[in-house]
Amino acid sequence: MKKIVSLALSLLLAVGVFAGCSAEGQLSSSGEEQSIVASSEESKEEVEEESDIEEIEIEVDEAPVELPGLVRVSALKGPTAMGMVKLMQDAEDEATKNIYDFTIATTDEIIPKISTDELDIAAVPANLASVLYNNTDGKIQVLNINTLGVLYVVEKGESINTVADLKGKTIYATGKGATPEFALNHVLSVNGIDPFTDVTIEYKSEAAEIIPLLAQSEDGIAIVPQPFVTTATENVSGLRVALDWTKEWETISEDGSAMVTGVIVVRKDFAEQYPDAVKIFSEEYSASTAYTDTNVAEAAALVGKYGIVDAAIAEKAIPACNITYIDGQAMKDKLTGYLTVLFEQNPQSVGGKLPDEGFYYIAG
Secondary structure (H helix, E strand, O other), rough: OEEEEEEEEHHHHHHHHHHHHHHHHHHOHHHHHHHHHHHHHHHHHHHHHHHHEEEEEEEEEEOOOOOOOOEEEEOOOOOHHHHHHHHHHHHHHHOOOOOEEEEEEOOOOOOOOHOOOOOOEEEEEEEHHHHHHHHHOOOEEEEEEEEEEEEEEEOOOOOOOOHHHHHHOEEEEEEOOOOOHHHHHHHHHHHHOOOOOOOEEEEEEOOHHHHHHHHHHOOOOEEEEEOOOHHHHOOOOOOOEEEHHHHHHHHHHOOOOOOEEEEEEEEEEHHOOOOOHHHHHHHHHHHHHHHHHHHHOOOHHHHHHHOOOHHHHHHHHHHOEEEEEOOHHHHHHHHHHHHHHHHHOOHHHHOOOOOOOEEEOOOO
16 A cells, blocks of 8 residues: 655755755865855745745555455344344445355354354354453454344234233243243333233243244244244234344433343454454445445345245345444443343343453454
């Protein structure tokens, strides 16, 4: 990379004239010296008149950017990968500064690879990032939040308009013993509803099991994630979205925390060796998430192309998937509060302890 420096030509010429006068004055007789000095004064005035506005440009090399031969990136099927699709397409078109190798994989495939040196960057669930950090003695760091909460309360009918309206109801849900349960319990509790006595929560192993239950019920209620919400509302007559659980969390938050579904993590040694590549990825990924949010139809087509979610479902689900890009201190505040809530309900959900400051990658 080059940096352009402009210098006034009059300054350079004046320095040359004065240096020449001094040398010649010392070698000449006194008469000749006076003549030379007079002549040089005239030359100086001419140079100043003719070159005051002239400039020259000098190219100066800046510090070189060190990039790896390949940046290996992986993501899971679902919302946490949706914001990446434009970057995946750009990489395929050789229109990126980094050279990427993208894969869509399962959690079980990503964990061992990002823990060693087979992956450099990955999109993973927020709590899994904390577990990985604790279990690998800090070998990974969080670059940014890429997806906020994707849980929604859906119901057949019009009875649920606030969290308080859930009291005394039966709620179908998924994620027993995992983050969906902890997020559900947290918001209910802060709203004065005991999740163990004031409501009946029936947990199912898969969201697909909930559709027939809602279809058969006259007033069924469920809390389920996108993009399943879109599938459910299309298949169950009269089903509507009643509450956005992410907004409900933000309403009760006093510490800047948020419900966080997914984050981007990077291997710490990779970030230390290739900070320029990490910076470039962050810029290119941020642009990709913005594209997904503002060009929904085009992004949905790419989501389908890369086998993440069916394109037709993705087009309807993307606006409700809370795809985002949050880094720096805002990332730390939102994620720290979220992980604290999980830790208080089940320490093992974040790897047994809250991650320390080294968990957060905040560029200088």
